[in-house]
Amino acid sequence: AQKITQTQPGMFVQEKEAVTLDCTYDTSDPSYGLFWYKQPSSGEMIFLIYQGSYDQQNATEGRYSLNFQKARKSANLVISASQLGDSAMYFCAMREGGGGFKTIFGAGTRLFVKA
Amino acid sequence: AAGVIQSPRHLIKEKRETATLKCYPIPRHDTVYWYQQGPGQDPQFLISFYEKMQSDKGSIPDRFSAQQFSDYHSELNMSSLELGDSALYFCASSLRTAKDSNQPQHFGDGTRLSIL
Numbered sequence: 001a002q003k004i005t006q007t008q009p010g011m012f013v014q015e016k017e018a019v020t021l022d023c024t025y026d027t028s029d030p031s032y033g034l035f036w037y038k039q040p041s042s043g044e045m046i047f048l049i050y051q052g053s054y055d056q057q058n059a060t061e062g063r064y065s066l067n068f069q070k071a072r073k074s075a076n077l078v079i080s081a082s083q084l085g086d087s088a089m090y091f092c093a094m095r096e097g098g099g100g101f102k103t104i105f106g107a108g109t110r111l112f113v114k115a
Numbered sequence: 116a117a118g119v120i121q122s123p124r125h126l127i128k129e130k131r132e133t134a135t136l137k138c139y140p141i142p143r144h145d146t147v148y149w150y151q152q153g154p155g156q157d158p159q160f161l162i163s164f165y166e167k168m169q170s171d172k173g174s175i176p177d178r179f180s181a182q183q184f185s186d187y188h189s190e191l192n193m194s195s196l197e198l199g200d201s202a203l204y205f206c207a208s209s210l211r212t213a214k215d216s217n218q219p220q221h222f223g224d225g226t227r228l229s230i231l
Contacts, residue, residue, distance in 0.1 A: 035219055043203060045158070045222035091157060095220075101146065101171035103220065105157040 002027040004092050006106035013082045014114050020067070021077040021109045023092035032096045034075040036066065039089040039108070048090075051075055079111075087113045117142055119223035121206050127229045128196050136191040136226045140208030146170070147189040148220055149181060150205040158205060164189055165211055193228075201230045 003026040013019035036048040051059045059066040067076040095103040120139040150158035160173035164183035183189045207220035
């Protein structure tokens with residue numbers, strides 16, 4: 001069965017510094033996609049970055065990069081040059097391939113950016 | 116760019132009443148997903164539809180049903196509402212491809228349902 005684990009309930013980072021949010025996953029399917037979403041206090045769910053299980057390179061989107069270590073089954077999100085607006089809940093999610101639609105989410109990490 | 120539209124944004128109901136939530140996916144997206152997010156919880160997958168057919172089912176109670184219509188919009192029907200149904204309900208949409216797992220789901224702003 002697929003599973004997502006985010007072990008950091010809360011994280012603090014100083015503005016302009018980088019921060020890494022941890023995510024480990026478990027699946028027996030060789031084909032899967034990993035996603036990170038940001039949920040501000042206003043409630044909407046914002047897609048940040050995607051990593052496919054067959055992708056050779058780590059995904060990057062602006063200040064977001066995904067440190068994908070397939071053998072360790074980890075997909076950590078790195079946010080560079082943190083901004084006050086980055087304060088939010090961050091969810092790691094996974095969807096298995098092979099025609100599956102179900103997506104599971106981790107428990108989330110709440111990031112606080114300090115001025 | 117057009118996003119996923121959900122209505123209503125807020126809904127207040129009493130126990131044992133019914134509710135209908137609507138979702139309009141991003142144009143040309145053929146897959147719709149429904150999630151329930153309780154206070155302080157992660158989103159829980161309820162159900163999905165691909166090309167108007169139910170494609171996968173998660174932890175959706177029997178009191179809930181959903182469908183996707185010919186114009187690809189979807190509705191989540193909830194009956195015999197309970198206090199525990201109070202949550203944020205998200206709809207998401209994506210475009211299915213041969214490598215489906217690599218298509219991100221784009222979420223609507225959610226419907227906040229409160230049961231009194």
